[in-house]
Amino acid sequence: MGGSIANPLPRTIPPARLARASARLAAGSPPWSIRLTSAGYWQCVGTRYRCPVDSPLIVEPGQQAVRTVYRDAALADGTGPELRVGMSILVASDRIEWVGETGDEPPLAADTVVVDASGSTVIAGMVDSHSHLTLPGGAHWVDHGFDPPQQLVEVAETNARLLRSAGVRWARDVGSPMGDDPIDGRHQALALGVRDRWSGRREYPYVRAAGCWVSRAGSLPAGLSVDVEDGDGLVAAAAGQLDDGADFVKLYLDGPDRETSPFTVSEVRAVVEVAHARGARVTAHSGMLPGARVGAEAGVDSLEHGFQLDSDVVALMAANNVALVSTLAVLESWRSFSRTTTLPRFVEPPRRADIAARREWAHESVRLAARAGVLVAAGTDFGGGSLRANQLAWEVECLVTAGLEPWQALAAATRNGGQLLGEPDAGIIRQGGPADLVFVHGDPLSDPAALWRVWLVT
Ligand SMILES: [Zn+2]
Numbered sequence: 001m002g003g004s005i006a007n008p009l010p011r012t013i014p015p016a017r018l019a020r021a022s023a024r025l026a027a028g029s030p031p032w033s034i035r036l037t038s039a040g041y042w043q044c045v046g047t048r049y050r051c052p053v054d055s056p057l058i059v060e061p062g063q064q065a066v067r068t069v070y071r072d073a074a075l076a077d078g079t080g081p082e083l084r085v086g087m088s089i090l091v092a093s094d095r096i097e098w099v100g101e102t103g104d105e106p107p108l109a110a111d112t113v114v115v116d117a118s119g120s121t122v123i124a125g126m127v128d129s130h131s132h133l134t135l136p137g138g139a140h141w142v143d144h145g146f147d148p149p150q151q152l153v154e155v156a157e158t159n160a161r162l163l164r165s166a167g168v169r170w171a172r173d174v175g176s177p178m179g180d181d182p183i184d185g186r187h188q189a190l191a192l193g194v195r196d197r198w199s200g201r202r203e204y205p206y207v208r209a210a211g212c213w214v215s216r217a218g219s220l221p222a223g224l225s226v227d228v229e230d231g232d233g234l235v236a237a238a239a240g241q242l243d244d245g246a247d248f249v250k251l252y253l254d255g256p257d258r259e260t261s262p263f264t265v266s267e268v269r270a271v272v273e274v275a276h277a278r279g280a281r282v283t284a285h286s287g288m289l290p291g292a293r294v295g296a297e298a299g300v301d302s303l304e305h306g307f308q309l310d311s312d313v314v315a316l317m318a319a320n321n322v323a324l325v326s327t328l329a330v331l332e333s334w335r336s337f338s339r340t341t342t343l344p345r346f347v348e349p350p351r352r353a354d355i356a357a358r359r360e361w362a363h364e365s366v367r368l369a370a371r372a373g374v375l376v377a378a379g380t381d382f383g384g385g386s387l388r389a390n391q392l393a394w395e396v397e398c399l400v401t402a403g404l405e406p407w408q409a410l411a412a413a414t415r416n417g418g419q420l421l422g423e424p425d426a427g428i429i430r431q432g433g434p435a436d437l438v439f440v441h442g443d444p445l446s447d448p449a450a451l452w453r454v455w456l457v458t
Pocket of ligand 1: 130132174175381384385
């Protein structure tokens, strides 16, 4: 009987005590087991050693994997409005070995750990389709783009813990500042080094990253993005991000003049062709209608925010397979800042009216897109906007407020994000797939607020 245990949060269990616990388990006579205590801790039976459930024990590879069956949960997978109750999921070696009705469980090996999941609902680990891992968010979010690289990389570590505790397993990073990576020394978008260092470590989110924003000079604060002057510069800058290792390209289609797209359809199409030829996708920030129209016509793979869409643009999106990444909660958080801050841009009545109008159009845009058959994926914009990394549930609530059915909103935060990324394992629960499971209390198919009540993340 083998298996050693490492804890991703060494502050919880001092390393020396953990080593003693591991040795004791390795030497002990089987079957040993791990149980979930009523206080919300994992505990090795027969020992005093335990850790919080949001930092699951990690069984090192080799010898014998621990099997766990999560028994008698409800299951919501975002494929329809029906909650399936009385379900069990058997997990072995971090993979889903079996999923079905509790009464049909296959014979369990003697060392299988049984977790009573009754009363909870299991969903797939969520996908935040619009995130900025290196930035902290909050009402002063823009200022933090200029924090030192060391600080930004440390922020990413904090965000990883926030994401996991909220049940978000995939982060699609749509922009990070350039800088000298404090760990590997490379000069590049800082999220790329973060992504590489987290790769293959289950305690971290899976990351796909766009590198740095590519924009027309004057669109974003100087020094934050890779600024270009024309279409040739746009293609070169996009290719440069892919050369650095970006998984996809992030363009900025709001320009210095808000009423005019900063690039033409043919300029954007040239970027799409270059990226697609290299197997990469292209997404575009779009807060205003003119850029949305250009992006949809040029056939980018997705529009971010899409706060100002109309029926012509959503028809183009549907025809050209352009997904929408919604970030409605950004506007909701700005509304809340009129009460929680003294910042004039949120507090002054004309600005509040402006935010309210933008919110109305943004909700209408989501409705139009969904009705037209456009794929809708949910994002927080945490870091690059004002939300924090553990608030994807807020976006799901906003999508329901905008008019989506709760199951559609759940799909936006799970399987649709996987589809947007082209990752078949992201945001779904299937036999043979990774055991990225989130257990919440409540029924997310009738009440999206259930997603705030995370009990267990595996
Ligand atoms: Zn953003």
